[in-house]
Amino acid sequence: ILDSMRGRMIAESNHMMMAGIREFENKFVNADRILIVACGTSWHAGLVAEYLIEDLARIPVEVEYASEFRYRNPIITEKDIVIAISQSGETADTLAALELAKAKGATIFGICNVVGSSIARATDAGAYTHAGPEIGVASTKAFTAQVTVLTLIAMIIGSKRGTLETTKLHELMVELETIPAKVEQALKLNDQIVEIAEQYKDATNCIYLGRGYNFPVALEGALKLKEISYIHAEGYPAAEMKHGPIALIDEQMPVVVIATKDSSYEKIVSNVQEVKARKGKIIAIVTEGDTTIPAMADHVVEIPETSEHLMPLLSVIPLQLLSYHIAVMRGCNVDQPRNLAKSVTV
Ligand code: F1P
Numbered sequence: 238i239l240d241s242m243r244g245r246m247i248a249e250s251n252h253m254m255m256a257g258i259r260e261f262e263n264k265f266v267n268a269d270r271i272l273i274v275a276c277g278t279s280w281h282a283g284l285v286a287e288y289l290i291e292d293l294a295r296i297p298v299e300v301e302y303a304s305e306f307r308y309r310n311p312i313i314t315e316k317d318i319v320i321a322i323s324q325s326g327e328t329a330d331t332l333a334a335l336e337l338a339k340a341k342g343a344t345i346f347g348i349c350n351v352v353g354s355s356i357a358r359a360t361d362a363g364a365y366t367h368a369g370p371e372i373g374v375a376s377t378k379a380f381t382a383q384v385t386v387l388t389l390i391a392m393i394i395g396s397k398r399g400t401l402e403t404t405k406l407h408e409l410m411v412e413l414e415t416i417p418a419k420v421e422q423a424l425k426l427n428d429q430i431v432e433i434a435e436q437y438k439d440a441t442n443c444i445y446l447g448r449g450y451n452f453p454v455a456l457e458g459a460l461k462l463k464e465i466s467y468i469h470a471e472g473y474p475a476a477e478m479k480h481g482p483i484a485l486i487d488e489q490m491p492v493v494v495i496a497t498k499d500s501s502y503e504k505i506v507s508n509v510q511e512v513k514a515r516k517g518k519i520i521a522i523v524t525e526g527d528t529t530i531p532a533m534a535d536h537v538v539e540i541p542e543t544s545e546h547l548m549p550l551l552s553v554i555p556l557q558l559l560s561y562h563i564a565v566m567r568g569c570n571v572d573q574p575r576n577l578a579k580s581v582t583v
Pocket of ligand 1: 276277278279322323324325326327328331374375376577578579580581
C-alpha cells in the first residue's frame with residue numbers, strides 16, 4: 238500500500254515538475270531536524286505536521302511563523318530540511334524565510350497549491366497539493382490538502398526510519414482510504430451548523446479549545462471566524478485556558494471545544510467542566526457516539542471516528558462551516574473579506 242501511495246505522490250510531483258518526495262526521501266530520513274515555515278492557515282497545517290512527524294518519524298520539528306523568522310537571526314545549518322508551506326506560493330514572508338534558509342545551506346522542500354508559483358520555483362523539491370483553485374481568499378480545502386501531504390510524508394519517513402511499525406503503518410493507510418467518505422459525512426452536518434450559527438451570529442468574541450492534534454485545528458477555527466466574519470476569536474491549547482483566558486468566560490462567551498476521542502480525551506473533559514462551571518456556552522465537536530462531553534455541552538456536533546493522526550482532516554470541517562454560515566448571516570463577503578489579500582506579497 239505504501240508503495241502505491243508513494244508511487245502516486247511521485248507521479249503527481251513529477252508530472253508537475255517538482256522533484257518529488259522520492260529523491261528527497263533519504264534527506265528526510267537522515268535529517269537531524271525539520272523546520273517548517275509558513276503563514277496563516279498554512280502555518281496551522283505546519284503545526285499538525287509537527288505532531289505527525291515527531292510522533293511517527295521521531296525527527297525534531299520546529300514550526301516557525303515565516304513572518305517572524307528572519308527577524309531573529311535563526312540558527313540554520315546545511316543539515317536542516319526546511320518545509321515551506323503556502324497555498325498561493327506567493328506569500329512574501331514565506332518566500333523570504335525559505336531564501337534565508339537556503340542561503341545558509343538548508344535544503345528546501347515546498348508544499349504549494351499553485352503550480353509554477355514563486356515559492357515552488359525557489360525550492361529544491363516538493364509536492365503540489367492539487368486542491369484546485371481556492372475561490373475565496375481564506376484557505377479551506379488547501380488546509381486539508383496540505384495536512385494530507387504532510388501526513389503522507391510523516392508516514393513515509395516513519396516507515397523508512399523504522400519508527401513507524403508496519404502494522405501501525407498499515408492501519409493508517411487503510412484509515413486514510415476511508416477519509417474521503419468521512420469528509421462527505423462531515424459535510425452533511427451543514428444544516429445542523431446553520432442552526433448553531435443562527436444562535437451565535439451576533440457574538441463579539443469566541444474561544445476555541447483543542448488538545449493534541451486538535452490544538453492546531455482550534456487555532457484554524459478561530460482564524461477562519463476572524464477572517465470571514467470579523468468576530469474576535471482566539472484558539473488555545475485546552476489546558477492553557479486556565480493560565481489566563483479562563484478570565485474571559487461567562488454566559489456570553491461561546492467556547493468551541495474540539496474534543497474527539499483520542500489520547501487526550503480525559504483531560505479535555507475536565508477543561509469542558511471548567512468552562513461549564515463558568516456558564517460559558519459550549520459548542521462541542523465530538524466523536525460519533527460520545528456521551529460524556531455531550532452531557533455538558535449546549536450544542537453537540539458529531540463527526541466520524543478516525544485515528545487521532547488523521548482527525549484534523551475531519552475536525553476542521555464543522556469549524557469551517559460554522560465560520561462560513563456566521564459570515565453569510567452577518568452579511569459579510571465570504572469570498573473577499575475586507576482587508577485580506579489572496580496572496581500577501583508585501
Ligand atoms: C497564507 C495566508 C492564508 C490566509 C489568507 C492570507 O497564504 O495567511 O492562510 O487564509 O489568505 O494568507 P498562503 O501562503 O498559504 O498562500
